[in-house]
Amino acid sequence: xxxxxxxxxxxxxxxxxxxxxxxxxxxxxxxxxxxxxxxxxxxxxxxxxxxxxxxxxxxxxxxxxxxxxxxxxxxxxxxxxxxxxxxxxxxxxxxxxxxxxxxxxxxxxxxxxxxxxxxxxxxxxxxxxxxxxxxxxxxxxxxxxxxxxxxxxxxxxxxxxxxxxxxxxxxxxxxxxxxxxxxxxxxxxxxxxxxxxxxxxxxxxxxxxxxxxxxxxxxxxxxxxxxxxxxxxxxxxxxxxxxxxxxxxxxxxxxxxxxxxxxxxxxxxxxxxxxxxxxxxxxxxxxxxxxxxxxxxxxxxxxxxxxxxxxxxxxxxxxxxxxxxxxxxxxxxxxxxxxxxxxxxxxxxxxxxxxxxxxxxxxxxxxxxxxxxxxxxxxxxxxxxxxxxxxxxxxxxxxxx
Ligand SMILES: [Zn+2]
Ligand SMILES: [Zn+2]
Numbered sequence: 001x002x003x004x005x006x007x008x009x010x011x012x013x014x015x016x017x018x019x020x021x022x023x024x025x026x027x028x029x030x031x032x033x034x035x036x037x038x039x040x041x042x043x044x045x046x047x048x049x050x051x052x053x054x055x056x057x058x059x060x061x062x063x064x065x066x067x068x069x070x071x072x073x074x075x076x077x078x079x080x081x082x083x084x085x086x087x088x089x090x091x092x093x094x095x096x097x098x099x100x101x102x103x104x105x106x107x108x109x110x111x112x113x114x115x116x117x118x119x120x121x122x123x124x125x126x127x128x129x130x131x132x133x134x135x136x137x138x139x140x141x142x143x144x145x146x147x148x149x150x151x152x153x154x155x156x157x158x159x160x161x162x163x164x165x166x167x168x169x170x171x172x173x174x175x176x177x178x179x180x181x182x183x184x185x186x187x188x189x190x191x192x193x194x195x196x197x198x199x200x201x202x203x204x205x206x207x208x209x210x211x212x213x214x215x216x217x218x219x220x221x222x223x224x225x226x227x228x229x230x231x232x233x234x235x236x237x238x239x240x241x242x243x244x245x246x247x248x249x250x251x252x253x254x255x256x257x258x259x260x261x262x263x264x265x266x267x268x269x270x271x272x273x274x275x276x277x278x279x280x281x282x283x284x285x286x287x288x289x290x291x292x293x294x295x296x297x298x299x300x301x302x303x304x305x306x307x308x309x310x311x312x313x314x315x316x317x318x319x320x321x322x323x324x325x326x327x328x329x330x331x332x333x334x335x336x337x338x339x340x341x342x343x344x345x346x347x348x349x350x351x352x353x354x355x356x357x358x359x360x361x362x363x364x365x366x367x368x369x370x371x372x373x374x375x376x377x378x379x380x381x382x383x384x385x386x387x388x389x390x391x392x393x394x395x396x397x398x399x400x401x
Contacts (some may be wrong), residue, residue, distance in 0.1 A: 035091030036144035065143035073132035111170030123385025150342025176358030182334025203259030268386030311351035
């Protein structure tokens, strides 16, 4: 079976060809994974391959990652520009795949499939160079997807999607068979923000709470009260959830009111407007819930990515591209996930679509992203490259509704 062991008999990679090159690219990157913002060798490798194709890649100012334009065919009249994006970073964990091309760097592994994304986009570059597209195409090999708020934010700030009309990305989905792609208009991932509240008081004896400010009581009040305020003030359909991950107050003494306490949690939402406005509501509620007790409260709200919201027209185009590459059976749907994805920084700027791309071989035990045993079937690489290529060639309006 593809993607398991390169040493198996009848390995299709034994013969040269497009699929063979895709697998070689993927395996090279897989063997040499690099963490977010440290993708030096990966960037050099991608640049080298693009240069061999006659392209002129440019590194991002932030140090790693690159982008590169494929010119339109001579005489092409389409004025719009399409961007295709792959992420290139690996995760800080060990791999337990048993593959003979497994990571050779301890504590770093491509367990989110970004090696495959990169190989597929390199494949698309080759297809686009061999048969120039009807419009200019920008290829974005983006660093640091696995960080908060994500390398995409800096790439956008550097202007990588300035003048670009629409953008496509896909992500490996190990719970979906090769040959099936989830395409859905509207929100597809969720936002994530970190919430940290620190409470301070003069501290004192539990016999005399009226002479100080009760940190433990106020912490409990906030833990349940803030969650309740969000439940009442936000549309329940927004899929917003505040969950506490840590609550620290006091030591072991039953008769001491501690002078400080802390709550830590995450606020996730499926709704873009809630992502944009929730901080004000949280700040107001923290103030209102602590004021009656005279306690000093400090809120630290770290904004994360917004949800990726797939543009309806781009989703139609992507559906048509899937149909052309994989047939009608290839078109699936995708539920919104509660995870975050920094592709959202592009879709904040321009219309775009993010696809869930099937990489499960259909028979092996299913594995998961960010799992040491994560597996993907390499027969997914070629249709992925062709899907990028097909999307770039479609004219706006050629998708079906
Ligand atoms: Zn990941
Ligand atoms: Zn990923």
